[in-house]
Amino acid sequence: MRHTKTAAVLAIVASFAASGCSTFRDRTWGECALAGAVIGGAGGGTVGGVAVNNAQNHASNEERGAGIGGGLVAGALIGAVLGHAVCDPIKAPPPPPPAPAQAAPAPPPPAKGTTLATLGATNFDFNKATVKPEGREIVASAVKTLKDNPDTKVVVEGHTDSIGSDAYNQKLSLRRANAVRDLLVHEGIDAARIRTEGLGKSHPIADNKTAEGRAKNRRAEIVVD
Numbered sequence: 001m002r003h004t005k006t007a008a009v010l011a012i013v014a015s016f017a018a019s020g021c022s023t024f025r026d027r028t029w030g031e032c033a034l035a036g037a038v039i040g041g042a043g044g045g046t047v048g049g050v051a052v053n054n055a056q057n058h059a060s061n062e063e064r065g066a067g068i069g070g071g072l073v074a075g076a077l078i079g080a081v082l083g084h085a086v087c088d089p090i091k092a093p094p095p096p097p098p099a100p101a102q103a104a105p106a107p108p109p110p111a112k113g114t115t116l117a118t119l120g121a122t123n124f125d126f127n128k129a130t131v132k133p134e135g136r137e138i139v140a141s142a143v144k145t146l147k148d149n150p151d152t153k154v155v156v157e158g159h160t161d162s163i164g165s166d167a168y169n170q171k172l173s174l175r176r177a178n179a180v181r182d183l184l185v186h187e188g189i190d191a192a193r194i195r196t197e198g199l200g201k202s203h204p205i206a207d208n209k210t211a212e213g214r215a216k217n218r219r220a221e222i223v224v225d
Contacts, residue, residue, distance in 0.1 A: 109149040116145050118220070119139070124220075131179050135180075142184070146184070152193070152224060153194070156194060156223075157177060157197050157221045158177030158197065159199050159205075159219050161204070163214065170198050172198075180222065181194045
């Protein structure tokens with residue numbers, strides 16, 4: 001009989017917990033549940049002992065103890081559940097998920113006329129169109145820009161100083177421009193995106209009367225077309 005009552009009480013507690021499952025999930029088990037268990041256990045033990053005495057005129061100490069124990073357990077369970085449901089603190093809501101990182105906007109393509117790289121006199125052997133290793137490193141920066149902007153086209157302009165005939169300088173400047181173009185193509189840039197011009201000595205950027213000025217004029221430039 002005692003076991004039947006205890007099982008019934010446990011079933012009631014389980015039913016109550018299931019019906020208020022959202023309440024249990026939203027609260028933190030704390031002092032209210034503990035206080036409810038103490039109060040419920042004390043009350044349940046008293047009720048269990050009285051119930052045994054009322055049910056049996058000459059109940060033994062063992063039967064009274066069993067009644068008190070069963071009432072204590074059942075009362076503690078019910079008290080803990082009620083205390084938790086009534087006044088245990090509600091859990092703080094979880095923090096909102098972090099906002100997705102915004103990708104940095106891609107920089108605009110370089111404008112027409114922008115010089116992507118300049119190879120000076122020191123980047124070519126004297127009177128030749130072969131690009132030296134230092135010049136290849138300069139071209140590499142232009143290659144990256146062109147790969148990042150696949151629709152951008154360029155013109156490679158070759159220039160010389162004023163020494164020599166116009167015809168000779170025009171041919172030399174074009175050979176140097178073509179050498180830079182070939183290097184761009186070797187690095188993966190489509191040849192259809194590149195055109196070359198040999199401008200000879202027609203576009204100086206420094207005074208051709210000095211050695212320093214002439215060195216500045218001997219150059220090849222990669223310019224956005």
